[in-house]
Every structure is written in C-alpha cells, then in structure tokens.
Amino acid sequence: MDEDKVSELLDQLLSYIDPSYDKSEGYLIHDMLKSVAIVLLEQKGDLEGIKRLLDVDNLTGALLEAFVKQRKGITRTPATYSSGMLQVTGNGTVNVGDLFETPSGVQFAAAETKMITGSGTLQVKSVMSGPVGNVPADQITQMPVTLPGITAVTNPKPTDGGYAAETDDSLRERYYIAVRTPPTSANIYHYLQWAKEVSGVGGAKVFPVERGDNTVEVIIIDQEKQPAAPVLVDQVQKHIDPGSTGLGEGEAPIGAKCYVLSADPLILDISVSVTMAGGYTQDEVQENIRDSISVYLKSIAFQLNYVSFAHIGQAILDSVGVEDYAGLLVNGAIDNPQVGAKQVAVLGAVTLV
Known part of the structure; x- marks a missing residue:
C-alpha cells in the first residue's frame, strides 16, 4: 500500500468535512475516512487498469486479438506448415502420415499414399508449423520408423511455406x-x-x-x-x-x-574493413555484421525507396565484436542504393577486407 497516496486521498476527503469536527488522527472521522481512502485507492488502481485496456497499444496476446476482432473483425493469421517433395527410392508403399526427418530431427509426414517402384516422388508436409519446417535441399534423408521396401529418401529442393503466427x-x-x-x-x-x-x-x-x-x-x-x-x-x-x-x-x-x-530482390553486396575486438573470430564478426544489417533492412522494407549508406555503417559499428570500420562499399559505391517501387533490399555477400 502506497502510504503517500493514501494520505493524499485522505487529505482530500477530510477537506470536505466541516472544520467544526475534530479530524485529528485517532478520532472517528479521521479513522473512518482513512478506511474509505484505502478502498478508493484500490478502486482507482482497478480503473486505471481498465483504462489501459482500452488503448490498443497496451494490449498483447489474447487481449489484443479480442480487441481488434470485436472492433474490426480482424483475426491473427495462424502459423502455417511447410511442404515439399521427396525423392523416394525402393519398392514399397508409403502411406499418409508416414514420417521422414532431417538429421536435426525436423519431421515431415507423407501427404499422400503412394506405391514406389524403383523410385518416385512424394508430397510431404512438416509436422510442426512455422519456419522450422523450411529446410534446405537434401536434408530430409532419414526415416524414424522403417518403411518396408523403402531404402532411401531425400528432398531435391528446399521445403517452404512454413510461417510463424502473426506477431x-x-x-x-x-x-x-x-x-x-x-x-x-x-x-x-x-x-x-x-x-x-x-x-x-x-x-x-x-x-x-x-x-x-x-x-x-x-x-x-x-x-x-x-x-x-x-x-x-x-x-x-x-x-x-x-x-x-x-x-x-x-x-x-x-x-x-x-x-x-x-517483390524483386535488390541484392546488396557489402565490402568493409573492420577492427575486431579481442576474443572474436572473423567468421563470428562477419555473421554478426550480417545479422545487424539484416535487422536494419527489415525495418525499411516497403517503407523507404532507398537504403541509407550511413545506417549500413552504423549497423556494422553496432555489431558485436566490431570496434571500428573503414572503406565501406555497398555494391561497390558509397552512395545510398535506390530501391525500386517493386523491389525489396536483400543482403547479399558480406566481405571483410
């Protein structure tokens, strides 16, 4: 309990009491109104909480979903499942739901029943929703449960279509x-x-x-x-x-x-010389620079018609393991790359010279 706020509210209540009454601490009026002040302060806190819930900027999760749905009928877009094609080798039948996985344990289920004779293709869908199911080519190579007659599998192309639920x-x-x-x-x-x-x-x-x-x-x-x-x-x-x-x-x-x-990609190739902090390898610094520049490019996608050369430099300077940099070139120049109306800037090669 905030005693200062209670005292402030109590003083306000006592100010409305006729001065002919004794309002000193320990007397009936003072002690009764102090109890009232405590209750009113609690209710004021509840009202402030309710007021905050009326501002969409204060809402998250289920409360935000309810707010926008009730007012505009807008619902959060759900996570989706990645899909792709497997090249299957062997002689046997693959049934809907049969599992395949990557060495790291990302699982895919057969989306169709198919008899394989020698070799054939098979549609699969990730078991888990979200980006985790977007795997590179030639990664889905294992079968957690043996399938009679099936000797080998792989995905010649990356799987895609797995997206996280809307933020x-x-x-x-x-x-x-x-x-x-x-x-x-x-x-x-x-x-x-x-x-x-x-x-x-x-x-x-x-x-x-x-x-x-x-x-x-x-x-x-x-x-x-x-x-x-x-x-x-x-x-x-x-x-x-x-x-x-x-x-x-x-x-x-x-x-x-x-x-x-x-959107068409506007690929940005970065060349820069950096002074590295102690304890970091060049590969680590290079990856940190990539991450930092990528964050900046995401923030301006479909927002600006150019990429700020200065902000690229700042992103490099803010990268973990970088103490200073020099000789920055973006696509071989020191200008702001212009982004076309139907383009999005995409980070290409990052070269430390």
Whole structure:
C-alpha cells in the first residue's frame, strides 16, 4: 500500500468535512475516512487498469486479438506448415502420415499414399508449423520408423511455406490500417487488407490499373521481409482473384483482374574493413555484421525507396565484436542504393577486407 497516496486521498476527503469536527488522527472521522481512502485507492488502481485496456497499444496476446476482432473483425493469421517433395527410392508403399526427418530431427509426414517402384516422388508436409519446417535441399534423408521396401529418401529442393503466427505488432498494424485508411469498395486499402490476411505475408504494395483498366497489381514480401516464395504468391492470388480472371471468385469484385507478384530482390553486396575486438573470430564478426544489417533492412522494407549508406555503417559499428570500420562499399559505391517501387533490399555477400 502506497502510504503517500493514501494520505493524499485522505487529505482530500477530510477537506470536505466541516472544520467544526475534530479530524485529528485517532478520532472517528479521521479513522473512518482513512478506511474509505484505502478502498478508493484500490478502486482507482482497478480503473486505471481498465483504462489501459482500452488503448490498443497496451494490449498483447489474447487481449489484443479480442480487441481488434470485436472492433474490426480482424483475426491473427495462424502459423502455417511447410511442404515439399521427396525423392523416394525402393519398392514399397508409403502411406499418409508416414514420417521422414532431417538429421536435426525436423519431421515431415507423407501427404499422400503412394506405391514406389524403383523410385518416385512424394508430397510431404512438416509436422510442426512455422519456419522450422523450411529446410534446405537434401536434408530430409532419414526415416524414424522403417518403411518396408523403402531404402532411401531425400528432398531435391528446399521445403517452404512454413510461417510463424502473426506477431502482435503486425496485427496491431493491420488494425490501424483498418481504422486510419478504411478499406471499402475495393479501394487500394481493401487490396492491402486482403493481401495481409494471408499467413506469411509481411508487407504489400498495391498498383492500380498497372496493366490497363480494371487491373491491379499486388506486390508482396514475406514475414522475413524477403521476396515471397511462389507458394505464398499463389496463396495470395487465390485469396484475392484466382487465376487473375476477374470473375469475383476471390475477395476482389467482378471485373477487377488482380495480379499478385513477389517483390524483386535488390541484392546488396557489402565490402568493409573492420577492427575486431579481442576474443572474436572473423567468421563470428562477419555473421554478426550480417545479422545487424539484416535487422536494419527489415525495418525499411516497403517503407523507404532507398537504403541509407550511413545506417549500413552504423549497423556494422553496432555489431558485436566490431570496434571500428573503414572503406565501406555497398555494391561497390558509397552512395545510398535506390530501391525500386517493386523491389525489396536483400543482403547479399558480406566481405571483410
């Protein structure tokens, strides 16, 4: 109990009591009103808590989900499962649900039943949702349970399509878009809303009449602020206007042909000389620089039409293990790289010279 706040509230209550009464401590009026002050202070705290819950910026998790759903009908996009194709060798049958995994234990389940004679392909889906299921090529090589007749498996191409559930910040941003730039009658903000309703979309831009009358282009990036994978582009396309037909079979109205595309990558190759702090290897410092620059590039994706050369330098200087740097070049120059309207900046090679 905050005694100072109790005393302040008690003094306020006593000020309304006629001076003819003894309000000294130990007397009835003083002691009774002190009890009232304690109760009122507790209620004031409860009211302050309720007031904070009315501000969307103070909400997280389930409270944020309830707030935006009740007011705008917006729901958090769920995590998705990665998928891909396996090359299976042997003579036997693989059934739906049979498991395969990477050496690190990331598991995939067969999405179809298929008889394999010699070799064949098999559709699989990750057991766990989220980015953990996005694995490089030739990593799904093990079978936790022996499958009769099946001798070997691998994934010739990376698996993709696994995205985390929407973050609180992203959900709150979509709420503000709905409040400040109301989507209506298939305006620009409606297409923006439709694109961001798909799990995995981390940003979108809308280009009206880009291919002529009654056409719209929607350019998207993924949650990592990278060019969107074909599977994500396809999901957004199906959600808004399947096949770009304008038949009104998705969210877009009849007659409006929508074309969904991934942003093109603007690859940034970094060359820099650094003074390293003691106790760090060049590989560690190089990786820390990559991480630091990547954080900056994510923060400006679809926000700025250039990459700040100065901010790249600051990101390098802020990297763990870097004491100083010199000779920074971004794509061989010391200028701010310009980012096209349909591009997103992507970190390429980081070379320490």
